[in-house]
Amino acid sequence: xxxxxxxxxxxLPVGAILAGLVLFGIFCxxxxxxxxxxxxxxxxxxxxxxSTFQNTLIRAAPLMLSSLCTALPARLGLVxxxxxxxxxxxxxxxxxMGLAIGTSLPPVGVQALMAIAGMVAGGIWxxxxxxxxxxxxxxxxxxxxxxxxxxxxxxxxxxxxxxRDPNSLNKPSTAPLDAVNMLTNMPGTRVHWGLLFGLxxxxxxxxxxxxxxxxxxxxxxxxxxRAARIAGLPVGKLTIIVCAxxxxxxxxxxxxxxxxxxxxxxESLNVGYGYGGILVAFAARHNPLGAVLVSLLVGGILxxxxxLQRSHNLPDATVLVFEGLVFxxxxxxxxxxxxxxxxxxxxxxxSPPAVTPKSPSPV
Amino acid sequence: xxxxxxxxxxxxxAAPPELQIVNMTKRFGSLVALDNVSLNLKPGTFxxxxxxxxxxxxxxxxxxxxxxxxxxxxxxxxxxPRAIASPRDAHHYGIGMVYQHFTSVPAxxxxxxxxxxxxxSSTLINxxxxxxxxxxxxxxxxxxxxxxxxxxxxxxxxxxxxEILKQLYLKSKIxxxxxxxxxxxxxxxxxxxxLIKEQVNAGLLSVLLITHKFREVTSFTEEVTVLRKGKxxxxxxxxxxxxxxxxxxxxxxxxxxxxVAKTPYANPQPVLQFEGIQANKDNGVEAVSGVSLTVxxxxxxxxxxxxxxxxxxxxxxxxxxxxxxxxxxxVNGEPYQATRAEMFKHKVFALPEEPLRNACVPHMxxxxxxxxxTFDRAPQAKGILLIWKAIRQTAQGLIQQFSVKxxxxxxxxxxxxxxxxxxxxxARELSEDHINLLIAANPCxxxxxxxxxxxxxxxxxxxxxxxxxxxxxxxxDELLALSDRIVVISSGQFxxxxxxxxxxxxxxxxxxxxx
Ligand SMILES: Nc1ncnc2c1ncn2[C@@H]1O[C@H](COP(=O)(O)OP(=O)(O)OP(=O)(O)O)[C@@H](O)[C@H]1O
Ligand SMILES: [Mg+2]
Numbered sequence: 119x120x121x122x123x124x125x126x127x128x129x130l131p132v133g134a135i136l137a138g139l140v141l142f143g144i145f146c147x148x149x150x151x152x153x154x155x156x157x158x159x160x161x162x163x164x165x166x167x168x169s170t171f172q173n174t175l176i177r178a179a180p181l182m183l184s185s186l187c188t189a190l191p192a193r194l195g196l197v198x199x200x201x202x203x204x205x206x207x208x209x210x211x212x213x214x215m216g217l218a219i220g221t222s223l224p225p226v227g228v229q230a231l232m233a234i235a236g237m238v239a240g241g242i243w244x245x246x247x248x249x250x251x252x253x254x255x256x257x258x259x260x261x262x263x264x265x266x267x268x269x270x271x272x273x274x275x276x277x278x279x280x281x282r283d284p285n286s287l288n289k290p291s292t293a294p295l296d297a298v299n300m301l302t303n304m305p306g307t308r309v310h311w312g313l314l315f316g317l318x319x320x321x322x323x324x325x326x327x328x329x330x331x332x333x334x335x336x337x338x339x340x341x342x343x344r345a346a347r348i349a350g351l352p353v354g355k356l357t358i359i360v361c362a363x364x365x366x367x368x369x370x371x372x373x374x375x376x377x378x379x380x381x382x383x384x385e386s387l388n389v390g391y392g393y394g395g396i397l398v399a400f401a402a403r404h405n406p407l408g409a410v411l412v413s414l415l416v417g418g419i420l421x422x423x424x425x426l427q428r429s430h431n432l433p434d435a436t437v438l439v440f441e442g443l444v445f446x447x448x449x450x451x452x453x454x455x456x457x458x459x460x461x462x463x464x465x466x467x468x469s470p471p472a473v474t475p476k477s478p479s480p481v
Numbered sequence: 482x483x484x485x486x487x488x489x490x491x492x493x494x495a496a497p498p499e500l501q502i503v504n505m506t507k508r509f510g511s512l513v514a515l516d517n518v519s520l521n522l523k524p525g526t527f528x529x530x531x532x533x534x535x536x537x538x539x540x541x542x543x544x545x546x547x548x549x550x551x552x553x554x555x556x557x558x559x560x561x562p563r564a565i566a567s568p569r570d571a572h573h574y575g576i577g578m579v580y581q582h583f584t585s586v587p588a589x590x591x592x593x594x595x596x597x598x599x600x601x602s603s604t605l606i607n608x609x610x611x612x613x614x615x616x617x618x619x620x621x622x623x624x625x626x627x628x629x630x631x632x633x634x635x636x637x638x639x640x641x642x643x644e645i646l647k648q649l650y651l652k653s654k655i656x657x658x659x660x661x662x663x664x665x666x667x668x669x670x671x672x673x674x675x676l677i678k679e680q681v682n683a684g685l686l687s688v689l690l691i692t693h694k695f696r697e698v699t700s701f702t703e704e705v706t707v708l709r710k711g712k713x714x715x716x717x718x719x720x721x722x723x724x725x726x727x728x729x730x731x732x733x734x735x736x737x738x739x740x741v742a743k744t745p746y747a748n749p750q751p752v753l754q755f756e757g758i759q760a761n762k763d764n765g766v767e768a769v770s771g772v773s774l775t776v777x778x779x780x781x782x783x784x785x786x787x788x789x790x791x792x793x794x795x796x797x798x799x800x801x802x803x804x805x806x807x808x809x810x811x812v813n814g815e816p817y818q819a820t821r822a823e824m825f826k827h828k829v830f831a832l833p834e835e836p837l838r839n840a841c842v843p844h845m846x847x848x849x850x851x852x853x854x855t856f857d858r859a860p861q862a863k864g865i866l867l868i869w870k871a872i873r874q875t876a877q878g879l880i881q882q883f884s885v886k887x888x889x890x891x892x893x894x895x896x897x898x899x900x901x902x903x904x905x906x907x908a909r910e911l912s913e914d915h916i917n918l919l920i921a922a923n924p925c926x927x928x929x930x931x932x933x934x935x936x937x938x939x940x941x942x943x944x945x946x947x948x949x950x951x952x953x954x955x956x957x958d959e960l961l962a963l964s965d966r967i968v969v970i971s972s973g974q975f976x977x978x979x980x981x982x983x984x985x986x987x988x989x990x991x992x993x994x995x996x
Contacts, residue, residue, distance in 0.1 A: 350821030
């Protein structure tokens with residue numbers, strides 16, 4: 119790849135985030151806070167020291183997993199926004215599995231089964247959107263969005279009724295997982311092993327798309343379905359498998375949230391990692407490795423919610439305004455690829471190398 | 482050609498302006514697509530623009546239309562330098578263009594599309610008044626298209642007529658036509674160009690025609706400009722130039738036309754057999770109503786027909802892009818559902834029409850597009866892993882062998898010129914050693930004459946090796962030259978079949994017309 123192109127794909131998202139910062143600064147001064155003070159606090163809370171950076175990492179882990187739920191189907195040309203729903207059903211399935219097994223297996227076995235349960239549930243959830251798309255031509259964006267509502271309603275129903283722990287008084291929850299079954303922190307940190315899951319999933323996803331025959335087939339079907347058919351590629355199968363894989367990643371995010379952070383399934387499951395994941399996927403232009411970096415950034419923004427409330431008297435939802443502004447600018451910046459003269463390849467006055475001067479002769 | 486058609490409209494009587502393109506240069510990244518090209522379109526002339534695939538013809542006219550911004554050069558209109566930054570500016574100076582593809586909105590009617598195309602459309606449309614004006618316009622136009630039909634119901638020929646009518650309706654005085662006849666049958670092409678020619682003769686229009694067909698150049702145009710690899714290669718009066726001269730300007734060398742002779746194939750076996758195939762169009766209306774045919778090894782079976790009579794859907798069924806509503810397909814005697822495994826086992830290949838739409842992924846690279854059939858087996862894959870080095874090497878070989886003009890193997894195939902996209906697909910589909918069955922649909926649309934000759938010889942050579950070829954084409958000359966047997970499709974049914982030696986030209990024409 120040409121270095122100007124590479125530079126373009128780094129500069130545009132970074133520039134977009136900077137532009138988002140400026141807009142957010144304007145917003146802060148409008149509500150009466152000193153924007154530079156706010157930026158300083160966000161920086162300190164997100165990346166200022168190892169101790170605060172760990173908060174960022176904790177939030178980045180589910181974002182990485184949830185972003186894959188949008189990024190993978192995007193390679194097939196599908197816009198899936200069912201991250202939140204897949205995350206919620208994944209969390210529910212993981213808790214149910216953990217509670218059902220209890221302590222009858224060693225903790226590692228329980229955790230593995232919980233992860234599988236979360237992935238299967240999330241996979242079925244988004245796989246259903248893929249199947250609807252393929253067999254009945256239902257728009258996948260709308261169906262996955264509606265599946266979010268269904269998942270959240272299901273969560274509220276279960277934790278408020280059939281699965282409710284009578285001891286959870288003001289915040290209805292399922293019964294807590296046994297403490298031994300919780301995901302532990304990585305040695306020497308406050309960051310749980312979910313971060314490793316996220317990193318591995320992103321690297322695997324990148325590898326799957328760029329380096330395997332499956333990824334090639336998926337990109338072909340995503341780029342032009344007619345060409346894929348003429349090459350005999352099984353378009354329907356690809357759609358459903360990719361959607362299911364995507365949902366499995368978000369489902370795993372749900373498992374990580376319950377097994378490492380919440381300890382039970384409750385309404386804290388849908389605190390925005392799902393929607394944050396959509397933002398991450400778009401800002402990373404659906405590149406799984408880019409999603410790792412963007413997740414750190416968005417994780418940092420989310421981690422700074424508390425401090426804005428404490429030291430600037432801003433509601434902690436202010437960071438969501440920030441997130442939204444960045445999202446808008448990032449989507450806009452997408453339209454600038456190939457438009458800025460600086461990033462265009464410089465002309466060289468030689469005829470291109472691959473051209474054979476001869477006219478075709480029968481071979 | 483002494484009869485002049487009725488004038489379009491009082492205001493179009495004014496003569497068209499003179500258009501001069503002076504020293505125009507356009508680069509795409511490192512590729513110089515146009516290098517100091519000049520062209521002079523005199524008022525009231527029919528001017529041809531010739532050149533090989535990728536010579537820069539479309540780029541030149543897109544610069545004139547304000548689609549691309551030229552890096553250097555000027556456009557003079559009636560001698561005055563003018564800046565054209567958008568098609569709207571071009572329209573302001575009376576310049577209109579008809580593209581290689583259709584631009585009408587399929588769900589809307591002809592009348593709606595015409596009104597929509599106007600740049601000055603007000604927010605409120607007085608339909609009664611508009612319809613009166615449209616009727617008047619249509620009555621005085623050189624050819625007619627029914628105003629109330631939705632575009633989706635028009636045949637390709639009618640759509641192309643509409644694109645030209647649109648420009649007349651916009652009162653364009655300089656008409657740029659970029660391969661307008663590639664979707665028309667030769668008969669339709671002659672009719673449309675003939676009627677435009679009358680307008681030119683009457684001094685109402687100037688036309689710049691991009692074409693690959695010398696027949697159109699000699700019978701309709703007066704002047705010709707030739708591009709070669711982005712440079713001006715020649716210019717002159719059509720009367721004073723022989724076809725061989727123009728071909729030499731295009732290619733930069735004199736070439737012997739080689740024809741590959743057909744040799745009889747010793748042991749013909751049935752390869753493709755289909756029976757009672759029925760299929761619907763996208764909108765659910767039946768397009769193919771029960772057709773049956775057997776194609777043997779070492780045989781080219783040509784399917785002739787006016788476009789829109791079901792041949793497109795039939796090809797889609799055989800190529801795996803559309804499910805038939807009934808009927809069976811067998812290849813080598815085995816049932817065939819066009820899965821990847823079956824395609825590989827029976828060595829079935831396809832050259833569909835409109836390759837960029839049907840057979841390529843525009844934003845993927847030339848190398849990736851060339852690997853579409855082979856990426857999942859050795860040496861391009863090892864287990865589930867792609868071996869990029871092998872994919873690239875194969876592509877480099879094919880680019881050489883098939884003379885694909887591309888800056889590199891990594892260029893998105895959508896950036897290539899129309900003809901080079903075609904060659905990319907051709908390279909992929911014809912490079913295999915053991916092709917068994919080849920399904921080709923209008924494989925030569927939009928190709929320059931050298932490439933047409935190349936494809937024809939490749940197809941005949943394949944047939945001589947024992948490949949069974951099903952060739953669907955709207956170009957009757959092509960079918961008569963290549964086929965061993967010819968079948969005519971009309972309203973979704975085969976209405977005529979004969980060996981080429983006994984084929985009756987008149988009967989073919991009549992059955993194509995549905996009589
Ligand atoms: N948008 C683009 N980006 C990069 N390269 C381009 C672009 N458009 C055209 N080119 C290149 O410019 C050259 C000229 O292309 P152009 O489309 O003008 O050819 P053409 O003469 O119209 O050929 P054809 O007969 O095949 O339509 C080609 O080599 C093509 O690959
Ligand atoms: Mg062209």
